[in-house]
Amino acid sequence: MKVLIIGSGAREHALAWAAAKSERVDIVFVSPGNGGTALMGGKVRNVPLKATAMNELLAFAGDNNVDLTIVGSEQPLELGIVDLFRGAGRQVVGPTQAAARLESSKVFSKEFMQRHGIPTAGYHVFRDALSANTHIELSTTIYPQVIKASGLCAGKGVFIALDKKQALTVNNALFEDRIFGDAADEVVIEDFLQGQEASVFALTDGTRYRLFLPAQDHKRIGNGDTGKNTGGMGAYAPAPLVTPEVLQKVEERIIQPTLKGMRDEGYPYTGFLYVGLMIDQGEPSVVEYNARLGDPETQVVLPLLKSDFMVALQASVDGTLGEVPFEMYRKTAATVVIASGGYPDHYETGREIAIADEVAEMEDCLVFHAGTACDGGRLTTAGGRVFSVTALGDTLRESIDRAYRAVEKIGFDGAYYRTDIGAKAL
Ligand code: AMP
Ligand code: GLY
Numbered sequence: 070m071k072v073l074i075i076g077s078g079a080r081e082h083a084l085a086w087a088a089a090k091s092e093r094v095d096i097v098f099v100s101p102g103n104g105g106t107a108l109m110g111g112k113v114r115n116v117p118l119k120a121t122a123m124n125e126l127l128a129f130a131g132d133n134n135v136d137l138t139i140v141g142s143e144q145p146l147e148l149g150i151v152d153l154f155r156g157a158g159r160q161v162v163g164p165t166q167a168a169a170r171l172e173s174s175k176v177f178s179k180e181f182m183q184r185h186g187i188p189t190a191g192y193h194v195f196r197d198a199l200s201a202n203t204h205i206e207l208s209t210t211i212y213p214q215v216i217k218a219s220g221l222c223a224g225k226g227v228f229i230a231l232d233k234k235q236a237l238t239v240n241n242a243l244f245e246d247r248i249f250g251d252a253a254d255e256v257v258i259e260d261f262l263q264g265q266e267a268s269v270f271a272l273t274d275g276t277r278y279r280l281f282l283p284a285q286d287h288k289r290i291g292n293g294d295t296g297k298n299t300g301g302m303g304a305y306a307p308a309p310l311v312t313p314e315v316l317q318k319v320e321e322r323i324i325q326p327t328l329k330g331m332r333d334e335g336y337p338y339t340g341f342l343y344v345g346l347m348i349d350q351g352e353p354s355v356v357e358y359n360a361r362l363g364d365p366e367t368q369v370v371l372p373l374l375k376s377d378f379m380v381a382l383q384a385s386v387d388g389t390l391g392e393v394p395f396e397m398y399r400k401t402a403a404t405v406v407i408a409s410g411g412y413p414d415h416y417e418t419g420r421e422i423a424i425a426d427e428v429a430e431m432e433d434c435l436v437f438h439a440g441t442a443c444d445g446g447r448l449t450t451a452g453g454r455v456f457s458v459t460a461l462g463d464t465l466r467e468s469i470d471r472a473y474r475a476v477e478k479i480g481f482d483g484a485y486y487r488t489d490i491g492a493k494a495l
Contacts, residue, residue: 076141079457080364091379105438167336188354192259198244220252264349275337283311303490369402410483412453425478
């Protein structure tokens with residue numbers, strides 16, 4: 070079987086790694102991939118097409134007899150790549166454009182949750198500065214309030230306003246300065262949820278679903294969850310916060326009604342469903358949905374999957390997801406992201422990378438690349454998040470220590486990483 074993976078991050082490197090492990094798979098194309106997927110060799114090869122070059126990707130899949138395409142990132146989903154591939158008779162893992170609105174439109178997702186009684190923060194929707202500002206001036210809401218651009222903003226479109234003044238400043242930036250352009254034509258203002266965050270990932274054929282182990286991301290740049298929001302600086306799984314009781318509530322109150330609601334409204338949800346949760350005293354509510362796997366969460370949940378990933382993906386496309394194994398290792402995993410100095414703001418690229426030879430020999434350790442480029446065997450930095458270094462262990466402590474031992478052996482000018490990944494779960 071030939072597989073095409075669309076995207077270029079550490080998530081896609083992990084997807085390629087999991088796909089290549091499958092005995093069913095002969096070739097794994099990654100488009101555009103990164104330095105890590107370029108260096109994998111064996112079944113894996115990069116294709117120089119951007120994730121949003123949909124027609125070229127479809128032509129590539131046709132010319133190369135690709136059997137199954139996996140969409141890693143959100144932009145092609147929002148653009149309707151799944152509809153395009155399916156329309157051309159090609160098998161693809163991901164939601165249609167209409168279903169991907171769970172991520173690409175926060176207004177859609179909030180209104181959907183309200184229609185189906187799915188627990189989430191109370192909210193209001195605004196389409197111009199005047200009504201948003203009037204709401205802020207006149208309402209007696211309790212601060213903080215969370216202000217979100219409705220459209221895709223690469224994780225940067227969420228602001229936590231501590232008082233009225235900050236809220237008005239954010240409205241101004243979104244509606245008047247248009248810092249996110251059309252993505253903030255609609256704005257959601259919602260109540261601040263107390264609690265702790267965790268994410269649950271489902272693979273679904275629209276009706277049946279299978280769950281990966283719950284994970285916890287570290288979204289802030291600094292130790293102790295301080296500083297700016299990033300794409301994610303590290304993760305671990307399973308997250309002890311998601312007890313079996315909490316998980317049962319997540320399934321009954323969130324995942325099942327979400328899939329049923331999407332079916333009932335005429336756009337069944339297929340592919341990966343990412344449920345970002347806030348858990349307060351054992352009660353989960355939805356912070357956000359994403360229409361794909363998380364990055365860096367994928368780098369911990371996929372290595373913990375014992376069953377053949379490709380068998381499960383094929384079953385999700387065939388509608389036989391209930392009939393295949395989906396078992397997990399009884400281990401824990403941690404991943405530490407190494408970023409370019411300055412990320413998530415301005416950073417330099419093109420820095421030479423040195424990885425000690427012994428890292429390749431380290432047991433239960435996987436170095437997933439994100440922003441790297443490989444040119445004639447020379448590895449350089451090419452993005453904000455550069456690596457996601459994963460390790461497995463019998464305990465979380467062991468996974469974390471092992472991951473950091475590998476991280477210390479990877480170097481480039483300005484390399485930065487958090488030193489407290491997983492600490493809050495110990
Ligand atoms: P989102 O892109 O919607 O996941 O928001 C990004 C981050 O902002 C989340 O991971 C939370 O840390 C925070 N956040 C978003 N909405 C809320 C909320 N209603 N209450 C508290 N924190 C929130
Ligand atoms: N780690 C957060 C995300 O993938 O959206």
